[in-house]
Amino acid sequence: MTMRQALDRLTIETPGKGLTNITAPVLRWVAAQGLQTGLLTVWCRHTSASLTVQENAAPAVRADIARFFEALVPEDAARYAHDDEGPDDMPAHLRTMLTDTQLSIPVAEGRPVFGTWQGLYLFEHRRGENRREVVLHLLGEI
Amino acid sequence: MTMRQALDRLTIETPGKGLTNITAPVLRWVAAQGLQTGLLTVWCRHTSASLTVQENAAPAVRADIARFFEALVPEDAARYAHDDEGPDDMPAHLRTMLTDTQLSIPVAEGRPVFGTWQGLYLFEHRRGENRREVVLHLLGEI
Amino acid sequence: MTMRQALDRLTIETPGKGLTNITAPVLRWVAAQGLQTGLLTVWCRHTSASLTVQENAAPAVRADIARFFEALVPEDAARYAHDDEGPDDMPAHLRTMLTDTQLSIPVAEGRPVFGTWQGLYLFEHRRGENRREVVLHLLGEI
Numbered sequence: 001m002t003m004r005q006a007l008d009r010l011t012i013e014t015p016g017k018g019l020t021n022i023t024a025p026v027l028r029w030v031a032a033q034g035l036q037t038g039l040l041t042v043w044c045r046h047t048s049a050s051l052t053v054q055e056n057a058a059p060a061v062r063a064d065i066a067r068f069f070e071a072l073v074p075e076d077a078a079r080y081a082h083d084d085e086g087p088d089d090m091p092a093h094l095r096t097m098l099t100d101t102q103l104s105i106p107v108a109e110g111r112p113v114f115g116t117w118q119g120l121y122l123f124e125h126r127r128g129e130n131r132r133e134v135v136l137h138l139l140g141e142i
Numbered sequence: 143m144t145m146r147q148a149l150d151r152l153t154i155e156t157p158g159k160g161l162t163n164i165t166a167p168v169l170r171w172v173a174a175q176g177l178q179t180g181l182l183t184v185w186c187r188h189t190s191a192s193l194t195v196q197e198n199a200a201p202a203v204r205a206d207i208a209r210f211f212e213a214l215v216p217e218d219a220a221r222y223a224h225d226d227e228g229p230d231d232m233p234a235h236l237r238t239m240l241t242d243t244q245l246s247i248p249v250a251e252g253r254p255v256f257g258t259w260q261g262l263y264l265f266e267h268r269r270g271e272n273r274r275e276v277v278l279h280l281l282g283e284i
Numbered sequence: 285m286t287m288r289q290a291l292d293r294l295t296i297e298t299p300g301k302g303l304t305n306i307t308a309p310v311l312r313w314v315a316a317q318g319l320q321t322g323l324l325t326v327w328c329r330h331t332s333a334s335l336t337v338q339e340n341a342a343p344a345v346r347a348d349i350a351r352f353f354e355a356l357v358p359e360d361a362a363r364y365a366h367d368d369e370g371p372d373d374m375p376a377h378l379r380t381m382l383t384d385t386q387l388s389i390p391v392a393e394g395r396p397v398f399g400t401w402q403g404l405y406l407f408e409h410r411r412g413e414n415r416r417e418v419v420l421h422l423l424g425e426i
Contacts, residue, residue, distance in 0.1 A: 003145045003287045045399030047339045053243045055189045060224035082344035101337045106279035113277045115187030135397045137390035145287045195385045197331045202366035248421035255419045257329030
């Protein structure tokens with residue numbers, strides 16, 4: 001058995017603020033590498049968009065998540081010194097800190113070991129952004 | 143030197159909601175693989191239970207953590223559209239997002255490099271759940 | 285191609301509470317290992333200091349982050365049972381849980397794939413601490 005690595009950049013097109021399910025393109029990329037057992041790492045190259053693993057079934061979950069983060073980290077310019085790019089600038093950084101910039105997931109039988117209800121999401125925190133870049137790294141063996 | 147991988151599923155029995163220290167079974171599993179240097183990844187296969195690294199000494203810390211998350215993400219059905227499985231359903235998803243689904247820790251001399259006060263915990267967010275599954279992946283060399 | 289591992293401990297000297305940019309010493313360490321493609325893992329060996337990836341440009345971001353966490357997790361002893369080491373003891377644990385203990389980042393062409401605006405920070409949550417230890421692990425090939 002020989003270890004192999006694969007590394008790529010994936011551009012994610014989103015409809016804007018909120019959660020975009022990126023499970024399918026990530027699974028396709030992993031499948032295309034032809035490795036059976038290994039470790040997949042996903043890295044988000046931004047400080048105003050992040051990653052999260054969430055329930056992939058009920059759409060109401062995504063609306064509740066959006067509402068929760070609006071309340072926890074309000075887009076209220078009066079609270080922040082840093083607002084170079086508008087009222088969603090600093091909240092975007094804070095929401096990124098509270099969620100994930102990186103996730104690593106074991107791969108078994110050629111597939112990341114997500115649980116039945118787990119989906120991988122890009123969490124866009126800015127208005128007016130609709131292209132983000134994530135790096136995919138896979139280390140494993142055939 | 144040759145790299146080797148080990149992959150397993152660990153079922154965690156918990157007393158229910160709150161933090162369960164899983165450091166001991168994880169250390170036992172790592173020791174059993176016989177690898178000296180490497181990287182251990184722990185993945186929680188749920189969206190209503192999570193992982194966290196916390197102080198392993200004072201029991202009061204765990205009570206304070208529980209209280210903090212009850213206040214930050216209240217089990218108040220009026221706040222959430224998604225409550226298919228009761229008032230702890232949506233808070234469980236949000237608490238999972240704010241903590242960890244995955245942790246990767248370097249292994250040196252056959253042991254994960256936890257600091258003196260660090261313990262690894264499964265954080266159960268639902269009532270009535272008492273079995274959870276984590277995946278352990280170890281990549282390393284003898 | 286042969287996979288190789290490197291493992292080290294880095295002592296971080298900080299001016300105390302708040303964010304300390306540790307990108308430069310981490311990049312120097314990675315460059316010194318001479319590996320082109322791989323995966324870098326950074327592990328913080330404490331439960332009252334953490335890691336985070338944040339905007340590396342505007343200093344106002346760091347002040348806003350400090351203020352946000354002071355409000356979200358107040359240093360108010362009346363709220364916590366655990367205060368063995370003072371009013372910043374329990375808030376330090378909670379702030380650690382809400383941010384990161386570990387980050388893994390792919391390495392390409394000998395460099396972690398940070399985005400243009402991303403910096404890696406040690407987030408010190410205690411007063412009176414100014415030395416922290418992180419473990420660096422790199423797995424990759426020349």
